[in-house]
Amino acid sequence: MTNLLSLDDFNSGLLQFLGASPxxxxxxxxxxxxxxxxxxxxxxxxxAWQLEPGKRYLVTRNDSSIIAFIYGKSPLVETGIRVLGAHTDSPCLKVKPQAELNRRGYFQLGVEVYGGALLAPWYDRDLSMAGRVSYRDNQGQIASALIDFGRAIAIIPSLAIHLDREANNLRTINAQKDIVPLLLQLPAEDTALPDFRTLLQVELQRQHPGLPVAQVLDYEISLYDTQAPAFVGLEQDFIASARIDNLLSCYIGLQSLLQAGNEVSSLLICTDHEEVGSASCCGAKGPMLQQFLDRLLPEVDQRVRVIERSMMISADNAHGIHPNFMDKHDENHGPLLNRGPVIKVNANQRYATTSETSALFRLFCEKADVPVQAFVARTDMGCGSTIGPVVASEVGIKTIDVGCPTFAMHSIRELAGTKDGWWLYKTGVEFFNYAKAPIALVALPK
Structure with missing residues (x-):
């Protein structure tokens, strides 16, 4: 592993990836x-596909999910496949289909909450918009293109405390009426509203000169915070950014796969819609991974044998113990930032970790000289879930759930340690290059 990224190079690339992926x-x-x-x-x-051992492939679905595959030279039935999975989506505010609003001469857009977002941090932020636009071109064909306004064009102002004296004690946020972003002050209250699709068309043609956009038909547009990802802390111990959950894991998976060799087959899958249950054509509960494996291994018996010899690391952020809210954690399972990746365990299968997959992951961490931690939610509290149990139950692959400890998960700006992502990347490289095949343990004695 002589080509491993340094800590500084890893984090520099991470910040660029986070900032470029709204x-x-x-x-x-x-x-x-x-x-x-x-x-x-x-x-x-x-x-039609003709996949060949020794080559590298990628496939996307819905422009928002991706599989990257290294077809190893060793027979799949002998080695299995090393799989690392993450998700591309994050909680946010999405613009509604008929979004235009005129409230006392202020142009606003109706939005819908996507996923389990923390809403309070969305107030008083410099917001922009980005997403995918579907349009009819000059020949009458439907096409799509990505758009990113890239500048502050919206804001959700807070209500002054003078008008809500109990704001710090009792304020709740109504998702329908309290978080409507403000974009423009109109010349008069009765001024005709700008058409949002027309605004998108103008911006699309500005960003893509020569694009033959005759009419914008529809869109999937999200708001995002324009504040750039950054190192914070007196010693720069932390990374603050939007979408750390879970683009950090996507970036870890990417960099780990780029260090994988061609002898053993390796696969990275990053799917959309995890924050809303993964039930879509491009979500982990959809058929994307299974259909890929079906095409790779059409014969059922061989496919099942390969899956039995495979393993998946499901990478999604973990809850670091918050120094202001330590009682929200089990006293023996409060992961610390910058103390290593976290193995996530749940007796009710909200995480897919087993003692076998946990043992293997600890082995990879040991080989990579990486510290490791464990997380279990308080017994009297629920916990989130990941793509891990979904893929394990749909595909049948042995899985472990791990992640980097973070603060402010699902906020508009989250916080992670500067070391944990790099450590998990080193562990991912060990996993993809694990020489022993298949990934299996000795069976229990009968």
Whole structure:
């Protein structure tokens, strides 16, 4: 592993990736661009495939989910596949289909809450918009393109405390009426509203000169905070950014796969819609991974044998113990930032970790000289979940759930340690290059 990224290079690239990926569409495009530059060949699901050992491939679905695959030279039935999974989406505010509002001469856009967002941090932020726009071109064909306004064009102002004296004690946020972003002051209250699709068309043609946009038909547009990702702390111990959950894991998976060799088969999957249950054509509960494996291994018996010899690391952020709210954690399971990746365990299968997969992950951490921690939620509290149990139950692959400890999960600006992502990347490289095959343990004695 002589080509491992240094800590500084890893984090520098991470900040660039976070800043350039305001939506799952942009994250997927950036992942694909980096993979193609590293020699991965794009596949299209509508084409016939002829996959060859020793080659590298990628395929996307819905422009927001991606699979990257290194077809190892060793027989799949002997080695299995090393899989690392993450998700491209994050909680946010999405613009509604008929969004235009005129309230006392202020132009606003109606929004819908996507996922389990912390709403309070969205107030008083310099917001922009990005996403995918579908349009009719000059020949009457429907096409799509990505858009990113890239500048502060909206804000959600707080209500002054003078008008809500109990704001610090009793304020609740109504998602329908309290978080409507403000974009423009109109000349008069009765002024005709700007048409949002027309605004998108103008911006699309500004960003893509020569694009033959005759009419914008629809869009998937999200708001995001324009504040750039940054190192923070007296000693720069932390990374503050939007979408750390879970683009940090996508970036870790990308960089780990780029260090994988060609002998053993390795796969990275980053899917959309995890924050809303993964139930979509491009979500982890959808058929994307299973259909890829079906095409790779059409014969059922062989496919089941390969899956039995495979393992998946499901990478999604973990809750670091918050120094102001330590009682929210089990006293023996409060992961610390900058103390290593976290193995996530739940007796009710909200995480897919087993003692076997946990043992293997600890082995990879040991080989990579990486510290490791464990997280279990308080017994009297629920916990989130990941793509891990979904893929494990849908595909049948042995899985472990891990992640980097973070603060402010699902906020507009989250916080992670500067070391944990790099450590998990080192562990991912060990996993993808694990020499022993298959990934299996000795069976229990009968």
């Amino acid at each position: 939506t799952p569409f942009h994250a997927t495009a950036n992942l694909a661009k980096r993979l193609i530059s590293a020699g991965f060949e794009p596949l299209y699901e509508g084409d």
